Amino acid sequence: MSTLQVSLAIIGGLVLAGVVAYNAWITRRNVPRTLRERGGEGVAAPAGPVAAPVFADTSPGGEGDGRIDPVLGVMPGDAPITAPPAEPATPQAVPVTLNHVVAAPEKRPGLDALIDVITPLALESEVSGDALLAAFPGTRRVGSKPFAVEGLSELNGEWETPRLGQRYRALQAGVQLANRAGALNDIEFSEFVVKAQAFADAVGAAPDFPDMRAEVARARELDTFASGHDAQLGFTLRARRAAWSPGYVTQHAARLGFVAGALPGRMVLPGSTAGQAPILSLAFDPQAAMAEDPEQSALRELALSLEVTHVPRSEQPFVRMREAATALAEAMDGVVTDDAGRALTTEALDRIGADLEGLYDALDSRDLSAGSAQARRLFS
The missing domain is CATH 3.30.1400.10 (ZipA, C-terminal FtsZ-binding domain)
Structure with missing residues (x-):
């Protein structure tokens, strides 16, 4: 073979190797991250299938009206027990199931001359x-x-x-x-x-x-x-690189206090009082949650939302929404954006928080405080 032919053969081989490596990288990148990947972090995959996280809607009107877009865009005292050294054990993750559904709503509020x-x-x-x-x-x-x-x-x-x-x-x-x-x-x-x-x-x-x-x-x-005073806030959490499986999302959200609700692909952060509307809701593709093998379903985004008028101001819902979004983004290698895909900066979040305080004041002035029975009925 001539020198030219040898050179072309070498170049061809290098190109082929590059294509194979690229395809392998793309394939690995698109495989959803699952619970099994987190064994090194002290959490093992549940023994059985993870129940689809779901949302329990306790508000009177349910979700999805969307009439108004947000303007803001060992027990104490016990003696220590000495035991022989044992092999390290990985703590078992607790599957989120329908047994974790939010408490039933309070008795229906009565008629009120205000509304x-x-x-x-x-x-x-x-x-x-x-x-x-x-x-x-x-x-x-x-x-x-x-x-x-x-x-x-x-x-x-x-x-x-x-x-x-x-x-x-x-x-x-x-x-x-x-x-x-x-x-x-x-x-x-x-x-x-x-x-x-x-x-x-x-x-x-x-x-x-x-x-x-x-x-x-x-x-x-x-x-x-x-x-003029209805506000429904929504953040979108998008994967930077590897996609997530439903179980991966569920386990991270459960660590922050989210529990399963009543619809596939939904989780909620319960309020501190029985019968109170959920503070936050987290949602992702319900088809992925109901897949025969959810661990093979790839999620590249999830939504975190807050019904401002349905949650008492005392719960600090926006502060908790902001903290939850940041914690999930850091733990799952994601980025927090608005509905248009624009990353939300600290300054933008501060402005939203300030605007919310004005909204709460206006609602209070009309005896329609956020989270009250009257406000939940009116904004439904």
């Missing part, structure tokens, strides 16, 4: 809760607004949804003035009148309806305020 149209239903004599429940309309909604009937309990003197075996001497019906679907309008108010009148006729009560024009105007004013 409801309330109509007294006068009774000539007491009526049983059984009769009231039998007369309830087929649906508890008027248009897009919740409709409710309450009786004044003889046991505790409070308004409540009628119950079997109880008796009531006073009733009231109501419909919500506004929610994320908009303000109560003339048609919905008329439907409320028809529904409340039919119920009153069935139980022998006389309704006293308020003026429609005044209530519709009040609904519009409340809706205007709500539209």
